[in-house]
Amino acid sequence: xxxxxxxxxxxxxxxxxxxxxxxxxxxxxxxxxxxxxxxxxxxxxxxxxxxxxxxxxxxxxxxxxxxxxxxxxxxxxxxxxxxxxxxxxxxxxxxxxxxxxxxxxxxxxxxxxxx
Amino acid sequence: xxxxxxxxxxxxxxxxxxxxxxxxxxxxxxxxxxxxxxxxxxxxxxxxxxxxxxxxxxxxxxxxxxxxxxxxxxxxxxxxxxxxxxxxxxxxxxxxxxxxxxxxxxxxxxxx
Numbered sequence: 001x002x003x004x005x006x007x008x009x010x011x012x013x014x015x016x017x018x019x020x021x022x023x024x025x026x027x028x029x030x031x032x033x034x035x036x037x038x039x040x041x042x043x044x045x046x047x048x049x050x051x052x053x054x055x056x057x058x059x060x061x062x063x064x065x066x067x068x069x070x071x072x073x074x075x076x077x078x079x080x081x082x083x084x085x086x087x088x089x090x091x092x093x094x095x096x097x098x099x100x101x102x103x104x105x106x107x108x109x110x111x112x113x114x115x
Numbered sequence: 116x117x118x119x120x121x122x123x124x125x126x127x128x129x130x131x132x133x134x135x136x137x138x139x140x141x142x143x144x145x146x147x148x149x150x151x152x153x154x155x156x157x158x159x160x161x162x163x164x165x166x167x168x169x170x171x172x173x174x175x176x177x178x179x180x181x182x183x184x185x186x187x188x189x190x191x192x193x194x195x196x197x198x199x200x201x202x203x204x205x206x207x208x209x210x211x212x213x214x215x216x217x218x219x220x221x222x223x224x225x226x227x
Binding site for chain 1: 119146148150157158159160161162163171173204206208210211213214215216217218219220221
């Protein structure tokens with residue numbers, strides 16, 4: 001799996017968009033970018049993933065640069081409940097099966113939403 | 116919305132005792148995982164399980180650990196002889212079609 005680099009911590013005001021960057025300059029062509037978060041003492045939570053196109057779901061948007069060497073997770077209207085550690089993980093996803101893919105969690109970004 | 120469940124939420128055991136942590140993965144998922152998180156540290160992968168056998172395991176998953184899918188719904192992690200350093204949160208996960216993993220709320224294991 002490609003290595004990722006994320007800032008250690010970030011602050012964001014409640015109601016504003018939170019933009020969390022991730023660098024993955026060694027990403028391979030068949031590797032996807034996945035985002036998870038862990039709210040204090042809870043299990044990690046899947047947020048979103050993408051290959052090269054921008055993606056949006058009910059939780060967030062994922063913007064991947066054209067060269068795929070970096071991405072940004074966007075929480076459009078952050079709330080206090082979005083305070084968590086956010087993990088960017090790059091790995092292969094083979095839709096036709098195969099691979100046991102245990103996740104490797106780094107230190108992530110501790111996002112603190114300020115009231 | 117389907118979710119992964121785990122029981123118990125908190126288990127206290129004495130050193131040397133056996134513990135079994137239980138998980139019910141999302142019903143149509145085929146890949147299952149156990150992770151652990153020692154207090155203040157990163158989430159660490161332990162083992163993955165598919166088609167009734169271990170697919171991958173980490174260095175942490177030594178002979179003291181075993182996993183089993185005893186029936187069509189439960190997935191268990193057994194620690195045969197617990198040590199103080201086994202105290203941690205243990206998370207079960209199951210995998211969706213896009214290889215995204217859904218985690219349970221965890222079991223806090225305290226070894227005294």
